[in-house]
Amino acid sequence: LLYVYNPLGENMEIIELDEVDSTNNYAKKHIHEFADSTIIIANRQTSGRGRLNRKWIDLGDDNLFMSIILKPSETFNENYPNITQYLCVVLCKVLETYGVKPEIKWPNDVLINGKKIAGILSETSMQGQKLGGIILGIGVNLNSKPCNLQNIPDKIATSLNIETGKYINIKTFTNELLQEFFSQYQKFIEKGFKLIKEDYINKNCFLNKNINIQVFNNTKTGFAKAINDKGELIIKTKDNKESVLTIGDIL
Numbered sequence: 541l542l543y544v545y546n547p548l549g550e551n552m553e554i555i556e557l558d559e560v561d562s563t564n565n566y567a568k569k570h571i572h573e574f575a576d577s578t579i580i581i582a583n584r585q586t587s588g589r590g591r592l593n594r595k596w597i598d599l600g601d602d603n604l605f606m607s608i609i610l611k612p613s614e615t616f617n618e619n620y621p622n623i624t625q626y627l628c629v630v631l632c633k634v635l636e637t638y639g640v641k642p643e644i645k646w647p648n649d650v651l652i653n654g655k656k657i658a659g660i661l662s663e664t665s666m667q668g669q670k671l672g673g674i675i676l677g678i679g680v681n682l683n684s685k686p687c688n689l690q691n692i693p694d695k696i697a698t699s700l701n702i703e704t705g706k707y708i709n710i711k712t713f714t715n716e717l718l719q720e721f722f723s724q725y726q727k728f729i730e731k732g733f734k735l736i737k738e739d740y741i742n743k744n745c746f747l748n749k750n751i752n753i754q755v756f757n758n759t760k761t762g763f764a765k766a767i768n769d770k771g772e773l774i775i776k777t778k779d780n781k782e783s784v785l786t787i788g789d790i791l
């Protein structure tokens with residue numbers, strides 16, 4: 541443990557670790573000890589996780605690995621799964637202040653110039669029938685050497701310093717991200733995806749295009765027609781049928 545500080549007032553505690561396997565693992569393990577809005581940040585992450593057992597790769601010094609612990613209620617609410625999309629929109633807003641043009645790839649990838657700059661992983665911790673908490677993990681490539689990007693074998697990635705040509709101060713960026721996140725968080729919990737639908741759609745780079753999308757072991761092909769009020773993707777397949785997708789990876 542490096543230190544704990546409260547940049548946004550007494551309600552929020554930031555726990556900064558030097559090295560951890562995964563900030564999401566750490567948050568999950570200690571979820572009972574942490575209050576709502578506790579933030580876990582690690583300087584190095586040795587086994588970062590993506591969705592479906594995929595890995596999140598540490599690109600070296602001064603990148604962001606963070607988990608936000610949220611305990612909005614004791615029972616599950618239908619708005620909670622959309623929190624990753626909320627964080628996508630928040631992240632785009634902060635990135636825009638750095639002069640870049642981020643785009644969202646449904647459901648929760650953020651890209652700059654078609655290259656992946658961040659990943660979001662939300663997990664829930666149940667305590668019996670009750671919701672123990674939501675662990676909202678985010679990794680953002682802030683400072684990477686161009687050669688380190690080759691450590692990601694299966695995807696074209698980028699980082700904010702490469703896109704802007706400037707070193708990015710991780711503390712400043714993290715505070716901006718958390719401030720933007722908590723500024724609309726309560727409203728989001730009440731209103732859900734509808735609150736961000738317009739922003740989310742405006743930033744989406746795969747709508748109104750023909751796409752291939754992998755859903756578990758199936759690949760579907762279709763026209764990305766719309767995002768509905770629940771944040772789901774509606775595609776129209778060749779036989780003119782509509783499919784509503786809640787998860788998947790646009791290829």
Ligand code: BT5
Nearest residue numbers: 562564588589590591594596597606659660677679695697
């Ligand atoms: C994600 O999964 O993109 C979610 C990643 C969440 C990482 C954060 S870091 C803090 C917290 N603690 C954790 O352990 N995790 C969270 P997914 O959509 O499944 O994408 C994973 C894929 O992204 C990998 O298979 C690679 O292709 C690619 N990838 C891995 N590391 C990357 C990086 N640093 N930059 C860009 N792409 C990367």
